Amino acid sequence: MEAPERIDLVNPVVRRRLREADDDWEGYWARAAAELPWFRRWDEVFAWDPPGFRWFTGGQTNLAYNALDHHVRNGRAGHAALIALNERGEQRVFTYGQLQRSVEAVAAALRGLGVRRGDRVAIYMPTGPEAIMAMLACARIGAIHLVVFAGFGSSALAERIRLAGARVLLAADATWRKGTPVDLWRIASDAAGDPESPLEKVVVLQRGGSPVDLDPGRDMAWEEFLARGQGQSGDYEVMEANEPAFILATSGTTAKPKLAVHTHGGYQVAIRSAGAWCFGLRPDDVWWSTSDIGWIVGHSYIVYAPLLFGATTIAHEGALDHPGPETFYRILEEHRVTGVFTAPTAIRMLMRYGTEPARRFDLSSVERVVSAGEVLNAPAWEWFQREVFGGIVPVIDHMWQTETGGPVIGNPYGIHMLPIKPGSAGIPLPGYSAEVRRSDGTRCEPGERGIVVFPKPFPGLTPTIWGDPGRYGAEYWQRIPGVYYTSDAAYVDEDGYFWFSGRADEVIKIAAHRIGTIEVETAFLRHPAVAEAGVTGRPDPVRGEVISAFVVLRPGHDPNEALRRELVETVRRELGPVAVIGEVNFVSMLPKTRSGKIMRRVFKAVILDRDPGDISTIEDAGSVEQAREAWLQMREELQRQPGT
Known part of the structure; x- marks a missing residue:
């Protein structure tokens, strides 16, 4: 990436590394590769034959x-x-x-x-x-x-x-x-x-x-x-x-x-x-x-x-919570764990049990926690870093995908940790190039939402899709010609930090305003009764779309109309009147992929009363039949609620 124009929050050490990578991109990756043993050194660092490419050609x-x-x-x-x-x-x-x-x-x-x-x-x-x-x-x-x-x-x-x-x-x-x-x-x-x-x-x-x-x-x-x-x-x-x-x-x-x-x-x-x-x-x-x-x-x-x-x-x-929520913390103590990589889903699950289980264990060996999978909502970050780890251990969000192999955007803890902005994934790491662009390929202004793209490859990026190279080019490099299309929506702030708002096809459009699913879900989590929340857009004849919300409550809280009104008011207070809530549905679970990502297209299928397609990857379902039962459970819970 180009070093951010505003550098108040970027430490000089990080800024120097960013500029080194930008000034001599191939040399930077060659130096990174030299940190590993090779049977034979490469002949060429990078060769690009779009959409495919090769790294360290000839290296053994x-x-x-x-x-x-x-x-x-x-x-x-x-x-x-x-x-x-x-x-x-x-x-x-x-x-x-x-x-x-x-x-x-x-x-x-x-x-x-x-x-x-x-x-x-x-x-x-x-x-x-x-x-x-x-x-x-x-x-x-x-x-x-x-x-x-x-x-x-x-x-x-x-x-x-x-x-x-x-x-x-x-x-x-x-x-x-x-x-x-x-x-x-x-x-x-x-x-x-x-x-x-x-x-x-x-x-x-x-x-x-x-x-x-x-x-x-x-x-x-x-x-x-x-x-x-x-x-x-x-x-x-x-x-x-x-x-x-x-x-x-x-x-x-x-x-x-x-x-x-x-x-x-x-x-x-x-x-x-x-x-x-x-x-x-x-x-x-x-x-x-x-x-x-x-x-x-x-x-x-x-x-x-x-x-x-x-x-x-x-x-x-x-x-992680079997036979009880103490399991997670016991492992940290018994094995003197120094670094933890977990997911927002796991953090929110632990959050439902409160801090009491954590207080029974010595967590002093832990030096840092990193989280990825979806955006680490600010309320979950605040609870984990401040209440569980007492504000001493940094809890750091970052972003990557199956296709990238490893992190692309994050907080460079190992170089020099930058100030944490709760809810932000951080900045592109040195050697990586990431931008936010409009659908026509032009770059977005700071604060303007668009699609995250990678203007050029990096060593961990998949060079093809197995058995389907045509799909690789069409879905990744041709949707916005010349750049890698991540399908993730985000904006960049004035300091160069990336703020992800969900998948591009999950952005909700209300009266010509675009609002990310992650932002709405984070707003719901601000209410102390909410354990988890998932949202999608529902067609509306006046506004185009309104928000349909699915909320899992913490133990001790029961669904009622007064709570519904409180939740709607919480979201409006956090996001303003643009966040028009069509309905709040109380459910016992959220459908998720096996890797913990919320399957928002299942919400859409429930709201529109249509088949969700392939939901065989839904969490806690070992077969297509069980997955469909989970989908039906959400429909039944929705139908039992007043006004449906």
Whole structure:
């Protein structure tokens, strides 16, 4: 980005880094890449053949080698690499040496199944050691992993396997969610039985205690799978920087998934750099990302980036509030966690329980908390930073996407933390270019809402969509010709800080005024009775649209007309008369994607009484049928309320 014209809030150290990156963009990224080991240095930093591009062409590397072998060879074999926890109280710890040996065993087993460089391997497992070993093993031998969140229904899993052309599926038979076992094997088996499935072999990790039915020609147990590695090499492949390491579907706010591609070279440069610049990651960290490996956050900041630094990473399987809200804080205390990556959804969930659970634990080891997924609303930020962490620990918002691999806009904590503006994602990090533009491609003025675009690529940006390069160009680089279209709406203030207001297609237009869904939801959260809020626009013959709100109340508050009026007045006080509320609907839950994003198109479907399309990615629904039941539940709750 160009250094902000107004620099009162930008520290001179940050300003210098921004200008260094702007003056010598390729040189800046070359210096960032040099922080990692390479088998062979690149011939060319960047080559652009729009819409595609290549980073570090000719460079030879391996993502898994740099995450494990490099540290073992440099004397850190005995340092804790992975602490694996689950909601049932189980714990396993792996040093770098132990994790490397385990990954080598899985790599040899994959070769024993006939998996070779460039083959796709689907992984349908919860966040646990075997899944992480499988990811690293695939990268180690040059196979391309596709992790599918362990909770998607069989149709969603089968579709992703077909799109990727995966030959092998590694699955678990069960996981647990708030103490309840979830049958993953039935879902995996159904998906594998799809008549169009390219799968040849399915491996199941049995952990549920009950036997599973195996197709003898297709399926095998994990132990048999590992035995296939006998006589096979577990060594790493030397990969060219632009060879794919993995593909990952976008999180499901659109109806048809897109498989973003991330490479061995550019991806690791991006997540390692952003880990240093944005999060201040370092080798002595005990780092906990509360995400799931099924999402890009889990890939980048549970697995790969912490291991690239030689840090200790925590992987937690299950709900953060099971068996109670103290679970989150207990993990922080017991493992002396220094850095936390979480999501606004998790913070708002903890907020519903109040601060009492937090006060029972020593949180003094925590140095910083970062949050992403959606905008961290100011009320949630204020509660977490000021009440939970006493105003001592910074809670920092930032923005990125599946397609970007890692953070793009944030507060450069690892360089020099800037003043936090609650509700803002921060500024573009050094080396990144981001602008807000109108639909005609012209730049917006400060304070004017538009579409966030990236004028040029960066190493972590997906260079294509797997199997659909035409869609990549059409949806990302041609909607506003010549720039990458993020589909996110925002404005930039006079200090260069970005303020996101939701997806571009979710902006509500009231009497020619544009208002972001995030802004309205934040206003609702200002009321002490509100735990969560989601909004959408409803057609109105006079104003074009008005706001339809769905509100989840905190314990101890009951829906009534007086409360409705209070909530409407709260929003009007925060946003002014432009925020016209059509109705306030009290609901018991909000529909969310598996990564925690509110699925506002489900609200729209409920209001307009129409089918919402593919809602198989809705949170806490293991199949399309269960997802549709959640949609029906919202409709029924709406129909029971007065005036509907």
